[in-house]
């Protein structure tokens with residue numbers, strides 16, 4: 001319950017809805033309780049006049065009494081209808097206030113959680129599974145919404161109806177009230193247990209369904225591997241096994257579910273029988289009227305749903321508290337990477353320095369960089385090469401502050417990256433990460449991702465710089481072609497170039513390309529590098545690569561080995577050194593000779 005206190009700020013924000021809701025619930029119940037009283041009066045009128053009607057048999061007055069009785073009954077009937085109508089109107093308003101309030105809070109909460117997710121750093125994304133994050137923003141919020149809307153609504157309804165009905169019952173007869181209400185607590189407790197059981201079983205089913213979905217999704221994504229290894233049948237039997245488990249659990253739930261209504265009907269039946277029995281004796285004793293029995297039977301039935309709802313509400317509140325606990329866990333997290341600096345008018349020139357930087361990935365404890373130092377003046381170009389896992393991408397991550405260094409310092413224009421305005425710094429860097437990612441949107445929107453207002457001409461211009469224009473024009477809808485989930489309609493090289501266009505369009509002060517020319521042929525590579533050395537000649541660029549680019553004259557080349565700088569210098573210096581770099585250049589030259597390409 002403590003967890004749900006977090007939601008109070010939302011109740012406060014929408015207090016108008018809540019207060020009006022309470023008012024409408026009470027008014028609706030007021031008119032509801034008036035109805036049995038009208039019925040009691042109508043019944044009493046009939047019972048009282050039956051004897052008189054018999055006595056007047058054969059007399060002229062009998063038809064008059066008949067028509068008078070008919071008119072009175074009609075009057076009561078119209079009143080009951082009118083009250084029912086008023087009750088319905090206020091019921092409509094109560095839903096329009098409380099349920100609307102719950103939807104508005106749900107909307108606010110989703111936005112809040114989404115924003116929190118966006119603020120949290122990369123380390124958070126490494127630690128948590130996407131499915132878990134998704135379920136907190138969807139299922140958990142929906143469960144909390146059930147508390148905010150239906151549970152609050154039925155809770156208010158329960159209290160107001162109880163006060164009104166029990167007051168009306170007690171004012172008729174205390175003893176009959178106690179007898180009539182006796183089975184209701186049993187109903188409430190049993191419903192609580194049954195709905196708890198239903199919820200537990202539903203959760204198991206939900207989990208199994210999620211598992212089934214994940215499996216199916218993975219099989220579809222890896223359909224190429226499945227088909228080429230002829231694993232369709234084993235996959236089907238695996239899916240069937242998981243589906244069988246789901247079916248068993250669903251049937252199990254159906255059994256418990258089937259108990260719900262019979263149990264309710266049984267206990268209401270018990271209440272009605274007791275009311276008629278004890279009420280009948282009271283009528284004989286003369287302490288209540290016959291109409292009171294009917295009135296009580298209606299009251300008891302009126303209380304059935306709210307009493308049933310107690311168990312149901314308790315179960316919803318329990319679930320909402322568990323969900324809110326999970327949501328609060330994320331909301332209370334503080335992002336490791338934060339911005340402490342106001343936006344400045346100062347432009348980033350692009351001088352970069354790493355000063356004795358060592359870095360250990362917090363989640364795995366892997367030491368990725370050890371004592372790395374280098375300096376790059378504004379406008380200089382640098383290549384980083386090295387074996388896989390040597391720490392190249394980590395340098396890029398530290399520069400754009402996906403992580404912060406623990407030892408040493410990373411500076412841009414002589415200022416620690418942590419003292420720069422985070423967003424200005426990131427905006428200044430045109431970063432193409434190694435794992436290229438395109439959104440399920442049109443190619444044009446993907447390219448204009450960093451500058452949403454870019455015109456179509458601009459998008460096309462940058463697509464040309466990234467040497468992907470012709471490829472895009474060959475697609476059926478050109479720049480309006482929709483890129484499917486993770487860009488399935490594009491080849492690896494095309495995806496890389498679309499991401500490069502996206503980075504170039506930002507007109508960055510620092511270009512950071514992480515191994516993003518790997519799936520691109522030599523001619524295209526030359527086109528892109530030509531843009532870098534031409535139009536972007538005064539911009540700083542760091543290119544992480546496995547290949548040596550002969551076209552681009554690098555001011556500095558770093559060779560990383562196991563997180564340390566093993567070699568550093570210009571092409572000529574490193575060639576003279578005769579180390580890893582010279583070895584790679586030689587290997588590449590031989591390959592090019594083999595392929596018949598001109599060697600450098």
Ligand SMILES: Nc1ncnc2c1ncn2[C@@H]1O[C@H](COP(=O)(O)OP(=O)(O)OP(=O)(O)O)[C@@H](O)[C@H]1O
Nearest residue numbers: 126361364366368387388389390391392393394395
């Ligand atoms: N997010 C991460 N969490 C934990 N460890 C990581 C993470 N990213 C990289 N590492 C580890 O840090 C080390 C350096 O990785 P990095 O990605 O910087 O290498 P790389 O030189 O770019 O490799 P490649 O050429 O294969 O891309 C590796 O041992 C890797 O396993």
